Amino acid sequence: MMEVSASSTVSLRKFGCEQSLLSRPDGSASFVQGDTSVMAGVYGPAEVKVSKEIYDRATLEVLIQPKVGLPSVKERSQEECLRQTCEASLLLSLHPRSSLTLVLQVLHDDGSLLSCCLNAACMALMDAGLPMSCLFCGVTCGIDSEGQIVTDPTADQEKESRALMTFAIDSKERRVMMSSTKGSFSVHELQQCIAVCQRASEKIFQFYRDSVSRRYSKSL
Amino acid sequence: MKDTPLSNCERDFLLRAIEDKKRLDGRETYDYRRIKITFGTDYGCCFVDLGLTRVMAQVSCELVAPKENRPNEGIMFFNIELSPMASPAFEQGRQSELSVKLNRQLERCLRNSRCIDTESLCVVSGEKVWQIRVDVHTLNNDGNLMDAASIAAITALCHFRHPDVSIQGDEVTVYSPEERDPIPLSIYHMPISVSFSFFQQGTYLLVDPCEREERVMDGLLMIAMNKHREICSIQSSGGIMLLKAQVMRCSKIASVKVSEITELINEALLNDKKARKAGGRCGFAESMPQGRITALKMDETPVEVADATERANEIVQKAEAPPQTVPSPEVPVPGMGQVGEVRQNTWGLKEEDDEDDEEEENDGVTKMEESGGGGVVEISDSEEDEVVILTPETPEKAKNAGPGSRHKGVPASKKKLKK
Numbered sequence: 119m120m121e122v123s124a125s126s127t128v129s130l131r132k133f134g135c136e137q138s139l140l141s142r143p144d145g146s147a148s149f150v151q152g153d154t155s156v157m158a159g160v161y162g163p164a165e166v167k168v169s170k171e172i173y174d175r176a177t178l179e180v181l182i183q184p185k186v187g188l189p190s191v192k193e194r195s196q197e198e199c200l201r202q203t204c205e206a207s208l209l210l211s212l213h214p215r216s217s218l219t220l221v222l223q224v225l226h227d228d229g230s231l232l233s234c235c236l237n238a239a240c241m242a243l244m245d246a247g248l249p250m251s252c253l254f255c256g257v258t259c260g261i262d263s264e265g266q267i268v269t270d271p272t273a274d275q276e277k278e279s280r281a282l283m284t285f286a287i288d289s290k291e292r293r294v295m296m297s298s299t300k301g302s303f304s305v306h307e308l309q310q311c312i313a314v315c316q317r318a319s320e321k322i323f324q325f326y327r328d329s330v331s332r333r334y335s336k337s338l
Numbered sequence: 339m340k341d342t343p344l345s346n347c348e349r350d351f352l353l354r355a356i357e358d359k360k361r362l363d364g365r366e367t368y369d370y371r372r373i374k375i376t377f378g379t380d381y382g383c384c385f386v387d388l389g390l391t392r393v394m395a396q397v398s399c400e401l402v403a404p405k406e407n408r409p410n411e412g413i414m415f416f417n418i419e420l421s422p423m424a425s426p427a428f429e430q431g432r433q434s435e436l437s438v439k440l441n442r443q444l445e446r447c448l449r450n451s452r453c454i455d456t457e458s459l460c461v462v463s464g465e466k467v468w469q470i471r472v473d474v475h476t477l478n479n480d481g482n483l484m485d486a487a488s489i490a491a492i493t494a495l496c497h498f499r500h501p502d503v504s505i506q507g508d509e510v511t512v513y514s515p516e517e518r519d520p521i522p523l524s525i526y527h528m529p530i531s532v533s534f535s536f537f538q539q540g541t542y543l544l545v546d547p548c549e550r551e552e553r554v555m556d557g558l559l560m561i562a563m564n565k566h567r568e569i570c571s572i573q574s575s576g577g578i579m580l581l582k583a584q585v586m587r588c589s590k591i592a593s594v595k596v597s598e599i600t601e602l603i604n605e606a607l608l609n610d611k612k613a614r615k616a617g618g619r620c621g622f623a624e625s626m627p628q629g630r631i632t633a634l635k636m637d638e639t640p641v642e643v644a645d646a647t648e649r650a651n652e653i654v655q656k657a658e659a660p661p662q663t664v665p666s667p668e669v670p671v672p673g674m675g676q677v678g679e680v681r682q683n684t685w686g687l688k689e690e691d692d693e694d695d696e697e698e699e700n701d702g703v704t705k706m707e708e709s710g711g712g713g714v715v716e717i718s719d720s721e722e723d724e725v726v727i728l729t730p731e732t733p734e735k736a737k738n739a740g741p742g743s744r745h746k747g748v749p750a751s752k753k754k755l756k757k
Binding site for chain 1: 339340378379380383390392394396398419421422423424425426430471473475477478479480619621622623626627630631632633634635636637638639640641642643645646647649650651653654657
């Protein structure tokens, strides 16, 4: 059983967020982690096509647009991860027979793309004012060749790592809502990475709280 | 998702205001909205804000085989993506009329005007040339996507650098950006499109229509020009009939606007070059406005994870043990596979031989024949999947079938159990 040593501190890159930056979508946000940046826009609740309507809850559609080329299978799998997370946290039953559309545009990819998408999506959903049972955030961590855990890896660090894991963590009890992993690792390593990501998610949730309180500081 | 339709009173209000020479945002007839150009982290990425309309262009390159009829020229590929983020009316994947129109106009504006020297993109004649791909993503549609897209595309092309290539005999070496500085494209001129919208059958004209104005306009005239006052492309849509004097007037206005916009682009490119030379970080992250209440930045933060190992150990110990792994499945007879375990038939029904149509009631039960020499084993007791084995006893049974023919009804019911 391989032991992974986490140094007593790991770090998250510089991050930034801007909300309500687009005029047409009901909610929009851009999230930046280091050089990785993603822009998210939300429309909803809006009219839904009869073929897609669900009688007791809203239909959530997620679209990820890559920077170059048309969306491929990789984007589809990322969309699915995102959709599962959002459906678990949104109160869809408050808007039956409606559609919620979440569109994400990758502006630059320098590693940890899926977690940046998750963070941008959560901020956009908050900006749109959609009812949610909990907030969620995404944290990526990688295990490099020496066995060190690295959180929020850059693209170069991702290439060097032997395992890469992204977790979506909820804000109420810091539980794992979604996990997407690549590479090989032991059960022990997995649990360590989850514990590290849960710690890191606290910083991100604090950032969410700071952004929103700054945003409404003039009106409250 | 459908876009909200325009109400009649909105439409009347807009048209009356235009008749009074007033615009919704207070602009004059020939005024453009505020244009802001920023660049991304890597070469060839450009963001353009035309008022509230936002687009992003990205240029990328790849070495491919050239077209057969043009072995010495590189290939240019343009794509405007109408993202569903920009407007609820845009749908992913569907080639709407607007999407086809914009793509075609951008191609005519940039490709047919020969603003890029495609011969310089040739690496090995007839074998390898650079394919330059321009992707324009619309982020927010507040009218006049065409102008914003053309500004973004030409700026991104001016900003782009492709990797350096050297040829030694038959070998082609492509250098990474760290080894040798990448090379900019050679651009002859910068065509920029200017849009004019017409109202009340061509009586009133507005430059750079916003989204509301686009909805009530009768027709659109798009002129693509460069700063040398050369018209690269003209397109009139909407079925309006224009006088020659009107078109001449529009082209004069366009030349003034194009020179202003070209200056702005050159200034932005120069600023970006200085910033990169100075070594500072460039990109979308840096261009995020700081003073705004809706934006927040946080520096690099360390995260305390001292107790992560203990927590992980706890969880692993409390968890269940993984299931026993079976080294390999058991095979009853070598060379034969099976699904399910072999058991006696518990249905209480009697099996039959498929071949016989009629049988004596007495010998209705036939198990699978097990002839000693053949070594055939019963592998399935399913009523539907009968294996028929021909044995020497079959002809004798057939003889018995004759007197048993009066029992036709009975075998028929038994037959129902099969297939």
